[in-house]
Amino acid sequence: MHEKRNIQIIEWEDLDKRKFYSFGVFMTMTIRATVYPATLIRTRLQVQRGTSLYNGTFDAFFKILRSEGVRGLYRGFMVNTFTLISGQAYITTYELVRKHVSQYSQDNTIKSLVAGGSASLVAQTITVPIDIVSQQLMMQGQGQHLSRFRINLESGKSKKVFGQTRNIIGQIFAADGLRGFYRGYVASLLTYIPNSAVWWPFYHFYAEQLSNLAPSDCPHLLLQGMAGPLAAATASSITNPMDVVRARVQVEGRNSVIETFRQLIKEEGGWGLTKGLSARIISSTPTAIVMVVGYETLKRVSLRPELVDSRHW
Template sequence: MKEGKTLKIIEWRDMDKRKFYGYSLMLGTTIRFSVYPLNLIKTRLMAQEGVTAYKGTFDAIKKIARREGIRGFYKGFPISLIQVAAGQLYITTYETSKQTIFHKKSIPVQHFLGGFVASCISQTIMVPVDVISQYQQISASQTKPNMARKLNVSTMVAKYSSTSIVGRSVLGQAFYISRYLIKNEGLSGLYRGYLLSLCTYGLNSGFYWGFYYLYSELFESFLPENKSKLQEALRISTSGLLSSATAICLTNPFDVVRTRYQLQVRRGTGTMSGWSTFQALLQSEGYKGLTKGMTARIAQSSFTSWALILGYEYVKKMSLKHSKITSEDSTFETVAAFQKS
């Protein structure tokens, strides 16, 4: 185990990988199911331009529940489960890069660079899934003409009107969207916003890991040496919540631009670049537009951070190799790896 200033850190080599992957898959699936509705709301809020369909997070909840029912909050959920598997690639890359590539760096820098690299690699899988899932999340607008005019999906909605995805299975919808994008834009259609995703999720992941370690060290320094389990849980939860909120505030502008850009459908011979999307957003909505979806994103992340950090604490402890098991009073650093994938 690695020694921080005040923390003992469970390393990748300390764990039984078979136990770890089994426990973490169950944890990731459960948490994703719990927070997916907020992710859907965040996507719809960020996709809005000009006259809005939703006034805010709570207004979106009411309208989606009234018009689409409970199922409306889980549009695109099955295909998004691929992200749970990608989370395993993420944590493997993160842990191994810390121990090999960045092991000579300071501990906070190890966390930042490890998180950034892990996110960049996992985005190769995540971006196509994210693009397809986003179109499924907003597909209900096709049946609501007034809503369609208010969401930034007019071209796709028009296409759906002639070859509707309503009535298709979830996999059928995913196949149709993939085929449509590849036919009109090539493979790049599934990787629209790839660099923006690297900026958004890579930086978010790096900031989260770095700030989590710093906050953990800070709060640990105020706790007594023989702290209770409740004090330890509070330290973990508070550090995770604060680091998540900090990372979101720093990266939300990238997320808004990324979402707008990915939801474009090519018209004619070209499409707006990421920079053009950013400029258009500022011109039409000002800097306030860069904060869209932040409340939903923080709400989603707050619950996820709390649940995943505490859950991951037990996953790491339960996955320890028998020779590495120490007393229950030892302090371990735990992080919500699967939230940043």
């Protein structure tokens, strides 16, 4: 039996796929560029020991800006743009799995949870090697002592970006072989599958609750834009401990998730599990707003023409 919902969910079969993918690439790129500085700060905070370099999110922001300039906040960004591929894989998997699960259950929570987890599994398989390289690039400059690898930051302008990238890739391969590009893969899955699986049900839950409280003529897109950050903050808080472990495994070249977790607790106690949480929430809030507003708008402009008049926004 179908659930009666205040906010209609546009499903995969309702979309014009050509429009969906064309606009989707632009949307994903916009999100990446918006939140990348917060992602870089979060990574440096999670990897540092105690407060050896930064005292928090805003302290890190101003120190990086002062010593490395705006470019310092975008170290590794060009490499990170390759995650556009995983972004498209994520939304495709999410929509297709939702459609498949709907054959067995009409419960939106179940559909969202299974589809979100599955989408994250596919996306992380593509993303982890890109993250490994971009994280090492993030550590260069002021925070390069936090990295296992070093690059020549004084290299010529013409080979600045790609020369450094090749340098890092070569060092990773020399140190760990091909498996080095999937270091922390299990930790990533343990972080992002639960995060994605939790985010979507909470997103729909908050959107429904807000729609029950709001006036009937309140735009649904506004309610969804508010629900996204609430879901992101909830999911980030739940999964942050594993995200700290993931960052250390990947940047420091560790092999054991459990041993990394134990050492973190031993050195910094339970407080260590919250490292980078504020930066993560700060980065996830604009991400969630842009993603939700962008994604819901993307789905609406991608609706098949015959369905446009049947939807109330």
